[in-house]
Amino acid sequence: xxxxxxxxxxxxxxxxxxxxxxxxxxxxxIVMLLSTGPRRFSELKRAIGGISQRMLTLSLRGLERDxxxxxxxxxxxPPRVDYELTDLGRSLCEPVQAIGxxxxxxxxxxxxxxxxxxxx
Amino acid sequence: xxxxxxxxxxxxxxxxxxxxxxxxxxxxxIVMLLSTGPRRFSELKRAIGGISQRMLTLSLRGLERDxxxxxxxxxxxPPRVDYELTDLGRSLCEPVQAIGxxxxxxxxxxxxxxxxxxxx
DNA sequence: CCGGATCCCATCAGATACTG
DNA sequence: CAGTATCTGATGGGATCCGG
Numbered sequence: 001x002x003x004x005x006x007x008x009x010x011x012x013x014x015x016x017x018x019x020x021x022x023x024x025x026x027x028x029x030i031v032m033l034l035s036t037g038p039r040r041f042s043e044l045k046r047a048i049g050g051i052s053q054r055m056l057t058l059s060l061r062g063l064e065r066d067x068x069x070x071x072x073x074x075x076x077x078p079p080r081v082d083y084e085l086t087d088l089g090r091s092l093c094e095p096v097q098a099i100g101x102x103x104x105x106x107x108x109x110x111x112x113x114x115x116x117x118x119x120x
Numbered sequence: 121x122x123x124x125x126x127x128x129x130x131x132x133x134x135x136x137x138x139x140x141x142x143x144x145x146x147x148x149x150i151v152m153l154l155s156t157g158p159r160r161f162s163e164l165k166r167a168i169g170g171i172s173q174r175m176l177t178l179s180l181r182g183l184e185r186d187x188x189x190x191x192x193x194x195x196x197x198p199p200r201v202d203y204e205l206t207d208l209g210r211s212l213c214e215p216v217q218a219i220g221x222x223x224x225x226x227x228x229x230x231x232x233x234x235x236x237x238x239x240x
Numbered sequence: 241c242c243g244g245a246t247c248c249c250a251t252c253a254g255a256t257a258c259t260g
Numbered sequence: 261c262a263g264t265a266t267c268t269g270a271t272g273g274g275a276t277c278c279g280g
Contacts, residue, residue: 015148018223018230023143025253028135041262052254057263067233078261079260088229095222098215103138109208110138113187145273161242172274177243198241199280245278252271259264 021066026051026059028096031085034069035093038084068092141186146171146179148216151205154189155213158204188212 022028026048033039033047045056060083063069068089074080085093142148146168153159153167165176180203183189188209194200205213 014223014227015152015220016145017227018219019143019148020145021230022219023139025136025140028139032135045262053263054255054265055253058253065234065237066230067237068230073262079263081262088226088233091226092222095215095218098218099138099142100135102212102215103134106208106211107134107137110141110186110188113208114185117185117187173243174245174275175273178273193242196241197280199243201242242280243278244280245276247274247276249274250272252269254267254269256267257265260262 021062022092022096024059026055027063030056030059030063031068031089031092031096032100034083034085035090038072038082041081041083044083063089141182142212142216144179146175147183150176150179150183151188151209151212151216152220154203154205155210158192158202161201161203164203183209 022031029048030044033044039047041056041060044060045051045053048056051059060069060071064071064083067086070084070086072082072084074082142151149168150164153164159167161176161180164180165171165173168176171179180189180191184191184203187206190204190206192202192204194202
């Protein structure tokens with residue numbers, strides 16, 4: 001994507017919008033967890049560890065609204081709700097993993113840069 | 121990156137940290153703009169359009185602190201400050217553009233999903 | 241021209257308590 | 261089990277004024 005094309009046809013807004021969706025504190029973790037298969041609400045909560053019930057609910061609602069996650073309610077007692085990625089959600093995993101790889105490869109250098117900056 | 125590896129060796133924290141850096145409202149736009157060459161402060165402000173002076177300063181400071189952007193001050197009158205990507209910053213462009221491409225290709229579908237969700 | 245300092249408001253996110 | 265409701269502190273971000 002060139003700079004010119006970034007500013008045409010709404011690409012700029014598209015990138016911004018997508019990043020504000022996945023750039024929040026939890027969405028990427030949820031998507032990565034779901035990339036290995038469906039999970040129940042409480043499974044996600046346990047697996048993420050540190051997320052509040054409220055934030056998990058809000059994050060899942062957002063992802064569902066954007067068509068990245070599918071929510072299935074089983075009308076049993078006690079209730080059971082499964083979450084799984086849609087095709088769209090799965091297609092997002094690839095570029096997100098690219099970022100993840102970059103992060104892993106360069107995180108140490110970022111830390112060093114921070115230490116240098118804070119020292120100077 | 122597998123789910124297991126996500127939870128080992130701090131990858132989880134690395135991904136989260138990188139995404140909270142580039143996931144904010146402006147950083148990606150700045151990085152994309154700088155990917156085509158150095159820019160002055162006021163050039164960035166004009167090019168982005170809608171960013172406040174304060175947020176541009178804060179964003180640039182953050183990117184500089186993380187070693188993604190290099191800041192060069194020319195001791196002239198009036199003062200002139202150039203910003204450019206470091207090698208690290210340039211290496212980030214690639215995965216970010218992958219996200220950008222995905223965003224452009226799928227933004228319409230996300231919009232449709234939202235409309236459907238909000239209607240139902 | 242670049243940007244620091246301050247004020248102020250809107251939104252966010254955690255904790256807690258309650259419900260079908 | 262899977263949420264919702266409410267309160268509260270934290271954070272984000274714009275506007276404005278000021279200085280080198």
